[in-house]
Amino acid sequence: MVETQIISIRYWASARSAAGADGETLAVDAPITLTEVLTRLSAAHPGGRLLTVLQACSVLLGDRPVSSEDPDDVLVPPGSTLEFLPPFAGG
Template sequence: MERHPGGTFADVVRVCSVLVGERPVSSGDPGAVVVRPGETVEFLPPFAGG
C-alpha cells in the first residue's frame, strides 16, 4: 500500500469476503485465523450476480 499513496486497496479489502482454503473467514478476531503452508487465501470483492 505504501507503493501507491492515496490508493484505495485497504478500502477494497475491508469489504471483501475472505476465504482461507475453502473456509470463509468471519468478521471475528483476525488473529485467530490460521493459514497453513500451502493454503490459498482469496479476497472476493462484492459483486452482483444474476
C-alpha cells in the same frame, strides 16, 4: 533451520483492479494471522486503495469462509491460498 514457504493470494474483481494483479505470494516461515496478511499486502501496495477494498471483501482460506471471524484469530498456515472476493451487485 526454518524453511520459507508461501501463502498464495488470489484477487477477484475490484480487488484485482486495486492490486493491479490477479494475485501474489507472501513468504512466511510459520502461520501468520489474517491481520498480518492484510498489513503486509497494504505495505506492498502503498498509497493505493487495496486495503480498503480487501476489508470489504469476503475472504476464503482454502475453501473455508473466514470473513465473519476476527482477523486476529484467523491463522493462515504456509502453503495456504487466500481468496479475496469483493461484494458483487446483481443476482
